Amino acid sequence: MTRRLTAAAVVLAAGFAASPGRADPGPFTGMAGTWGGSGTVALEDGSTERIRCRATYGVSGPRMSLVLTCASDAYKFGLQADVVAEGSTISGSWTETSRGASGVLQGRGGGGNFQLVATTAGFNANIALATRGNKQSVSIRADSQFRAANISLSR
Numbered sequence: 318m319t320r321r322l323t324a325a326a327v328v329l330a331a332g333f334a335a336s337p338g339r340a341d342p343g344p345f346t347g348m349a350g351t352w353g354g355s356g357t358v359a360l361e362d363g364s365t366e367r368i369r370c371r372a373t374y375g376v377s378g379p380r381m382s383l384v385l386t387c388a389s390d391a392y393k394f395g396l397q398a399d400v401v402a403e404g405s406t407i408s409g410s411w412t413e414t415s416r417g418a419s420g421v422l423q424g425r426g427g428g429g430n431f432q433l434v435a436t437t438a439g440f441n442a443n444i445a446l447a448t449r450g451n452k453q454s455v456s457i458r459a460d461s462q463f464r465a466a467n468i469s470l471s472r
Contacts, residue, residue, distance in 0.1 A: 343379040344402045344427055350374060352453065356468030358389065361461075366390060370468065379403065398422065407431060
């Protein structure tokens with residue numbers, strides 16, 4: 318289950334990269350719509366797997382919702398999340414829909430760069446996000462079977 322939770326955190330991270338935008342309120346301006354991409358996940362035993370993700374974002378001012386589907390050679394899962402920004406503070410919740418796992422997301426950032434922590438019982442993941450135009454990069458470091466993940470998304 319820890320492997321599945323870490324994988325959920327990997328793809329959850331993809332949904333929280335903020336995009337610098339016009340003078341519109343909220344750091345998620347420009348995120349609405351569908352994004353897709355791929356990356357790698359490094360496991361505790363040193364092996365790596367390719368992962369592909371598709372995300373759909375709904376944005377309303379300082380709030381964002383996410384519906385995400387990801388798959389590798391070994392598994393497939395779905396994720397839903399809702400977050401809100403208050404200044405440079407980001408907070409929210411996430412649920413891995415096929416397994417019923419859920420947790421909280423907290424962090425800080427702005428200008429397209431964010432540092433977040435995703436948590437649930439017995440699991441923590443540090444997430445670094447960067448968005449530039451129509452490209453997003455996500456880097457994850459976790460305390461589980463998944464040691465690291467790097468994902469690139471575009472639209």
